[in-house]
Amino acid sequence: MRLNHRNESPPGGFFYVHNGRKITAGTLDRLVVMVGDFMLANDEKVPDDLAWIVEDSICMRIPDSLCRYSRRLGDRISRVIHAVAGAVDKVAGTNLKSRARKCSACAKRRNQLNRAT
Numbered sequence: 001m002r003l004n005h006r007n008e009s010p011p012g013g014f015f016y017v018h019n020g021r022k023i024t025a026g027t028l029d030r031l032v033v034m035v036g037d038f039m040l041a042n043d044e045k046v047p048d049d050l051a052w053i054v055e056d057s058i059c060m061r062i063p064d065s066l067c068r069y070s071r072r073l074g075d076r077i078s079r080v081i082h083a084v085a086g087a088v089d090k091v092a093g094t095n096l097k098s099r100a101r102k103c104s105a106c107a108k109r110r111n112q113l114n115r116a117t
Contacts, residue, residue: 001055001056001059001060001067001068001069001070001075001078002055002059002067002068002069002070003028003055003058003059003066003067004065004066004067004068005066006028006055007027007028009026010058010062010066011062011063011066012061012062014026014027014028014030014031014058015031015058016031016035016054016057016058017057018035018038018039019042021038023035023038028051028054028055028058031054032050032051032054035050035054036050049111049114049115052111052114053111056107056110056111057107060101060102060107064082064101070114072113072114073113073114073116074109074110074111074112074113074114075110075114077110077113078106078110081100081106082097082100082101085097085099085100
């Protein structure tokens with residue numbers, strides 16, 4: 001997912017949690033650099049799509065209205081899943097959409113599909 005306004009701080013600010021450590025910055029671009037530097041300092045491989053991963057993690061914790069889906073395959077599938085979950089929530093009074101948004105395994109699969117396309 002992508003932020004609608006990348007230059008505006010989202011609720012809670014720009015932060016990313018990596019291996020239990022919260023990394024905070026004033027801008028999205030600076031946050032991506034700081035996460036990459038942290039990974040390098042810990043002898044980890046920095047993924048080519050780190051910016052997408054960081055931005056997606058921010059979108060998973062803020063309200064739906066502040067983000068949008070990209071046109072990549074993983075995001076298109078996720079949009080359908082969230083739409084169906086939202087419809088079920090309205091009819092059955094469940095909380096599926098919220099649970100689907102917070103699913104970290106789902107986010108990893110979505111990012112893998114986004115990389116592949």
